[in-house]
Each structure stands twice: as C-alpha cells, then as structure tokens.
Amino acid sequence: MNQELENLISLQHIDSKILDIESLAGDLPQKVEKKEQTLKNISDELVISNNRIEELEKENRKLQSEIEDSESSLAKYKEQLFLVKSNKEYDALNNEIDHIKKAISEFEERYILIEEEKENLLKSKESNESEIDTLNETLEKEKIKLNNAIKDSKSDLEKLHLDKKNIESKINSSHLNQYNTLKSAKGIGVAPLNGNCCGSCYSMLPPQMVVEIKSNNIIHSCPSCGVYAYWEE
Numbered sequence: 216m217n218q219e220l221e222n223l224i225s226l227q228h229i230d231s232k233i234l235d236i237e238s239l240a241g242d243l244p245q246k247v248e249k250k251e252q253t254l255k256n257i258s259d260e261l262v263i264s265n266n267r268i269e270e271l272e273k274e275n276r277k278l279q280s281e282i283e284d285s286e287s288s289l290a291k292y293k294e295q296l297f298l299v300k301s302n303k304e305y306d307a308l309n310n311e312i313d314h315i316k317k318a319i320s321e322f323e324e325r326y327i328l329i330e331e332e333k334e335n336l337l338k339s340k341e342s343n344e345s346e347i348d349t350l351n352e353t354l355e356k357e358k359i360k361l362n363n364a365i366k367d368s369k370s371d372l373e374k375l376h377l378d379k380k381n382i383e384s385k386i387n388s389s390h391l392n393q394y395n396t397l398k399s400a401k402g403i404g405v406a407p408l409n410g411n412c413c414g415s416c417y418s419m420l421p422p423q424m425v426v427e428i429k430s431n432n433i434i435h436s437c438p439s440c441g442v443y444a445y446w447e448e
C-alpha cells in the first residue's frame with residue numbers, strides 16, 4: 216500500500232478513536248446527572264407524602280375523639296329517655312339523639328375516606344422508597360464507571376494525541392490540509408470504498424478510478440465530496 220495513503224488511513228483511525236472516547240466521556244456525566252435529578256424528585260415527593268400522611272393521621276385522631284365524645288353523649292341522652300316526664304321533652308331528646316347519630320355517621324364516613332387516602336399514600340411511599348434504593352445502587356455503580364472512564368480515557372487520549380502528532384508529521388502538508396478541512400466539514404477525511412461508491416457520500420465513482428483505488432497505490436479523492444478513498448480488504 217502507498218505509504219502516504221496508509222498514514223492518512225491511520226490518522227483517520229486515530230481521529231475516530233479520539234472522537235469515540237470524547238463522546239463516551241461526554242455522555243456518562245449526563246446520565247449520572249439525570250439519575251441524580253430523578254432521585255431528588257422522588258425524594259421530594261416522599262417528603263410531601265410523609266407530611267400529608269402525618270396530617271391525615273392527626274385529622275383522624277381528632278375525628279376519633281369526636282366520635283368517642285359523640286358516642287358518650289349519645290349514651291347519656293339514651294339514658295335520659297327513661298327519665299323524661301313529658302312528650303315534649305321526649306321529642307326534644309329524640310331530636311338531639313338523631314342529630315348526634317347523624318354527626319357520628321358523618322365523622323365515620325370522613326374517617327374512612329381519610330384512611331383510604333392514607334393507605335394509597337403508604338403504598339406509593341413504599342414504591343418510592345424501593346425506587347430510591349435501586350437508583351442509589353445504580354448511581355453508585357455509574358459514578359464508579361464514570362470515574363474509571365475519565366481516568367482510562369485520559370491516558371488513552373494522551374497516547375492517541377501523541378500517535379496523531381507522529382503520523383501527522385509524516386503526511387505531506389497539502390494532503391494533511393485537505394484532510395483537516397474535510398474532517399471539520401464532514402467529520403471524516405478518509406473513507407473506504409463501499410462497493411463502487413464513495414464510502415462517505417455514496418456517489419458512484421468512475422470505473423477506472425475504482426480500479427486504481429482498489430490497488431491502494433494511488434491516492435484518489437472522491438470527485439463529489441473530496442474525501443480520500445481506499446480499498447479495505
């Protein structure tokens with residue numbers, strides 16, 4: 216293979232690796248950050264649920280004591296029924312009794328509704344707590360992975376940049392300039408043939424050019440996009 220072409224291909228491989236590493240390290244911190252945000256949202260939700268549960272319990276304790284008070288009044292009134300002397304007094308007492316019974320049944324209905332709301336909150340609290348546990352666990356793992364990736368990629372990147380410098384010094388400056396222009400415009404400067412087409416823009420190349428590219432002895436650049444072509448066996 217033509218040495219200059221081989222160097223260009225190596226340069227492209229190095230640049231692709233650098234890009235891969237940079238994009239990998241660029242993605243992980245976002246993943247970790249996103250999980251931390253989710254964790255915070257769930258924890259906030261949990262605090263709200265806990266406050267509400269406390270409120271509901273307080274309200275039900277109050278209702279409970281109201282029910283007890285009403286029931287003891289009811290019992291007293293019922294005893295008094297035996298002691299009344301007039302019909303008028305009897306009716307008045309019965310009215311009072313009906314009134315208290317109605318109040319008790321309203322208290323009880325309210326009590327049941329509150330208990331239901333509390334049950335639902337307790338259920339969602341439980342699932343939130345287990346989700347927090349899971350998130351904490353995976354977050355811990357991802358943070359370790361992130362730190363390792365940063366450490367690994369740092370030394371990998373240093374080595375790749377050294378290799379890149381070394382290869383660049385061997386490439387003819389006009390080729391290197393064109394490569395760099397292509398790389399910043401299209402992301403790549405060298406691409407293997409794709410059948411009889413350019414591996415970058417997929418346009419069909421002239422048959423004679425394809426033959427020459429396949430020899431890997433002549434440097435050709437695609438007439439459509441300018442990317443250097445070679446034959447990958």
Ligand SMILES: [Zn+2]
Nearest residue numbers: 413416437440
């Ligand atoms: Zn092309």
